Amino acid sequence: xxxxxxxxxxxxxxxxxxxxxxxxxxxxxxxxxxxxxxxxxxxxxxxxxxxxxxxxxxxxxxxxxxxxxxxxxxxxxxxxxxxxxxxxxxxxxxxxxxxxxxxxxxxxxxxxxxxxxxxxxxxxxxxxxxxxxxxxxxxxxxxxxxxxxxxxxxxxxxxxxxxxxxxxxxxxxxxxxxxxxxxxxxxxxxxxxxxxxxxxxxxxxxxxxxxxxxxxxxxxxxxxxxxxxxxxxxxxxxxxxxxxxxxxxxxxxxxxxxxxxxxxxxxxxxxxxxxxx
DNA sequence: AGATGGATACCCT
DNA sequence: GGGTATCCATCTG
Numbered sequence: 001x002x003x004x005x006x007x008x009x010x011x012x013x014x015x016x017x018x019x020x021x022x023x024x025x026x027x028x029x030x031x032x033x034x035x036x037x038x039x040x041x042x043x044x045x046x047x048x049x050x051x052x053x054x055x056x057x058x059x060x061x062x063x064x065x066x067x068x069x070x071x072x073x074x075x076x077x078x079x080x081x082x083x084x085x086x087x088x089x090x091x092x093x094x095x096x097x098x099x100x101x102x103x104x105x106x107x108x109x110x111x112x113x114x115x116x117x118x119x120x121x122x123x124x125x126x127x128x129x130x131x132x133x134x135x136x137x138x139x140x141x142x143x144x145x146x147x148x149x150x151x152x153x154x155x156x157x158x159x160x161x162x163x164x165x166x167x168x169x170x171x172x173x174x175x176x177x178x179x180x181x182x183x184x185x186x187x188x189x190x191x192x193x194x195x196x197x198x199x200x201x202x203x204x205x206x207x208x209x210x211x212x213x214x215x216x217x218x219x220x221x222x223x224x225x226x227x228x229x230x231x232x233x234x235x236x237x238x239x240x241x242x243x244x245x246x247x248x249x250x251x252x253x254x255x256x257x258x259x260x261x262x263x264x265x266x267x268x269x270x271x272x273x274x275x276x277x
Numbered sequence: 278a279g280a281t282g283g284a285t286a287c288c289c290t
Numbered sequence: 291g292g293g294t295a296t297c298c299a300t301c302t303g
Contacts, residue, residue, distance in 0.1 A: 094298070096298080103298070104298090105298085110286090112285080112286075113285095114284085114285065114286085128284090128285090128298090129283080129284055129285085130284090130297065130298065130299065131281080131282060131283075131284090131297060131299055131300080132281085132282040132283025132284055132285090132297085133281080133282050133283070133284095133299085133300085134282095134299055134300070136298065136299085138298090149298065151298090186299070186300075187298070187299075188299055188300070189299090189300080230298070231298065231299090232297090232298050232299070233298055
């Protein structure tokens with residue numbers, strides 16, 4: 001009981017009410033997000049020179065597998081109600097392909113109130129509750145019912161706030177300090193660390209004021225991306241085996257490493273380079 | 278390794 | 291409507 005209250009208290013503290021998030025308050029001006037929002041375009045912000053550009057809807061409009069790979073290295077930014085910015089580099093993702101994918105919530109074309117955002121336009125957030133107590137954050141991609149799950153971040157900024165969020169949202173009473181590696185190394189951990197909850201469901205990552213993606217100058221090289229089986233979706237079925245999880249090789253921030261897949265990826269690459277690649 | 282926790286989907290009156 | 295099995299995880303011992 002006490003934990004539940006704690007959880008709510010933190011959520012209220014960090015979370016701005018929807019109306020406040022939408023309307024700029026005249027008496028309390030806030031720093032704007034990296035680029036202007038709204039339908040009207042400005043040539044000033046389309047210039048490649050403007051500061052770290054926010055990734056727009058074109059970025060999200062690609063097939064789930066490509067989007068899952070393109071996410072790697074990009075920086076996710078969360079701005080809390082008090083203006084604090086939390087940032088992390090995406091190091092691990094999973095692709096869910098839509099109706100044909102037996103491991104996807106949208107398998108068989110199932111559409112329910114919960115997974116509605118999977119069918120919305122690319123860039124739409126799909127946040128769902130798992131095991132009754134955790135959140136997972138997905139981003140809709142091109143393809144009906146297809147999306148990408150964000151599984152791990154390398155924390156870059158706002159670590160102390162992340163630690164606080166992770167500590168206060170944890171269930172146990174143990175007051176052991178949360179290590180840096182434990183801040184965002186899992187789909188629900190990163191949601192806790194960035195204070196992302198169900199209220200983000202159906203929001204647009206290309207437009208939202210509290211959450212956005214910044215292009216990183218250096219992405220991982222092709223050989224630094226490991227393709228492995230997805231986590232936690234059972235052992236059976238062809239879809240459980242498919243290499244639809246992607247992570248940055250040797251990153252200490254990844255949630256689950258798959259040595260076997262890393263080995264296989266390497267031999268595949270060698271085979272490619274042998275064939276004059 | 279085992280317990281946890283509750284929303285959700287799905288089946289059944 | 292109600293009952294139940296399941297669930298893309300985390301924490302602790």
